[in-house]
Amino acid sequence: GPGIPVRASVTAFGPVLLSKVLQLNQTQEQSLGLIFHYADSKGLELIDLKDLRAVVAFLVSDKGKPELKGIGGLSTVTAGVILRALTAFEQQGASEFFGEPEFDTSEFLRTAPDGRGLVSVLELPAVQDKPQLFSTFLMWLLADLYADLPEVGDLERPKLVFFFDEAHLLFNGASKAFLESITQTVRLIRSKGIGVFFVTQTPKDVPADVLAQLGNRVQHALRAFTPDDAKALKATVRTFPNSAYDLEELLTQLGTGEAVVTVLSEKGAPTPVAATRLRAPQSLMGPVDPAALDAAVKASLLYSRYAEPVDRESAYEKITAEQAAAEAEAEAAAAAAEADKQAKAEVRAERGAPKPEPSLAQQVVGSGLFRSLARSIGTQLGREISRSLFGTARRRR
Template identity: 75%
Template structure:
């Protein structure tokens, strides 16, 4: 090794000299000097092998996401971004030149040109500015819903039995009031006989689930579940000019519900997994999905939940989807998931406490051997600098490189709120998802008043006192349960037909043909 670092810098640069298309991250840092002649890149072909973007608050993780997303879009790859802080909407607008941008681009050898990217903006349940994203309760599934409701493993298993019962009996679970109606029915006097048929579900546990659902709904969470359900194929769109659309999920309005939005992100990923065909290794991914605040997904997760995450991440790469987890330190991600993340972009870490020092040591151990003193480098990195290693085109890890990252070409900050609102309302998907729909489902069936057997409802007349039009010569579901065995025969018939269409995937999400 020479004193000026020429030899190690040369070796590092050779490790990032790829033949195929690649994202340009920045230039090598050695002994505090930025080496523009040693660019650091990530091959597009290996981005479906997943990755990690980590670092302490304020070290530049968000700008790294923006830098990668805009280059992916320019390469024709759609991108999904979770915008927790509300400052990624600027990806749709050209950046503003200033002295810092000019200085950074000169240091890393970047020809900086201001440019926005085609973007769509979404919001969970329509809370905030964005196209509403909803899921039906049945498609969301019992495992993810149990995570949102903070149920223990026993309660989670019991919730799964409730879903199984609803599937078998033809009780559609579109929104939370549907699920609440089914659980309330099972613990009611009329439903006790049915509760006995749901093996392993006790009245006490059903009561706990019901109270959790009621409290959850009272917190305003009802708007996240219902119809029209978001079709995750929207995330795979490209613009007419061939650039990938950047789908930005705006989350500032639900920052106080981290468990909810992190689990919803997992639902999006799980839904993509079950819908996409196998493609194997391609020259570029179909979608790159940035999973922000990833530690929230894993905190307090059951063993079964973690196993489902691990399996989804392992298998979704063969469907052309790359996943980048974004968090503060690698220790926030379980080891089985971390082992599948081929690319690492580690921003600065702080070591102010003994716990911080342990996290720093653990982070260093996740990197291959390198000529750097990584503990020293990681605590000394500035904003917009990171330690990087990725999978090369051969599938082998590249040399560890300290990197000064490029400046994003799009606006580094939020766009004007009025402009964002205008863009949302003018977008094509807005008309499809803006208005919520409430079809007949479990709630309506279970709360319908029984029709009088001696006086069938006349066609065209409303049954009293139920305000909804009654179908001629058809009793409500509750009446059938209470009155006779007709319900058993009907439900068995409906359940048999529905059972052929509904199976549940790794997270218990619905796999009905859409």
């Protein structure tokens, strides 16, 4: 869609996170780690998915199998599972996410020249119906921030706050591994100075393990039009600390801009529930005009850094070049062998070919009678010459 693309390289994503996204078992995850290790040791950069696919295909080929003898093997069956999982992953649009230039997540910590923070809007409408890709992006984003940012403890103000709108899309169809990863990230990332808010219609959309890690609650109105709505309302009320309010009644009567709020106190305990009225910021209740969005995107300092993709030489190109060179060498050797074979065949043909029939003159000259006559004439001629030279010829009377 429109905007500045966010990309990550396969190497930066790593085998562990990629295994979780591809829903690989432990054996397959170990095999994928082996593939990454081999690529690193051989200087094969894994930038996009075609790089990873090329390395997997090479390692299970006849030329690649000897490469793994020293560090372990990769079965054809496991490689097939990984390749099929990558194919399904690509069909969800993952090939657009993996590549270069890789987005630096520290860009989210930028400030304006006057020192105020900047709001970054990540639009994901094209992947909202693709939970595997949607969760992949968010897992990478949080994991990358967690890995790069230093421990800062409990800051008065966080460095960065994430608001995940339509949070139910994040958890719908999510794998167990992803839920575990989100739970762990939400629990630990607070010490990095990052806050996380999940924005959704009802707390039921957020798994209980994740919900238990969230200390701040801003609850807008809940309506109970159906028995299921009434059941959800009762469940929501039970998630709040004890209050003097009749929350079941209050939550159904809240108007626009009103909410009940509870946060964590300085001691880390939830504060009593407070009914509040929020002053809404100046905003637009509708989509941004496409022309205004395009102008804002191109005016951003990030546009020149990330707008155009870069496909430099990596594992796919190196392996393809090596295979092409090997094929060319094999073709040249085969051509030389064929030429040598042809030359030997011609020599054998010359040796075994019948001699041509002599002509009539050759037959006469080669006959015994002709040779005897020639010797006789030659002898007589020699005598005549000798006599002429030495004067022994007899005079005629």
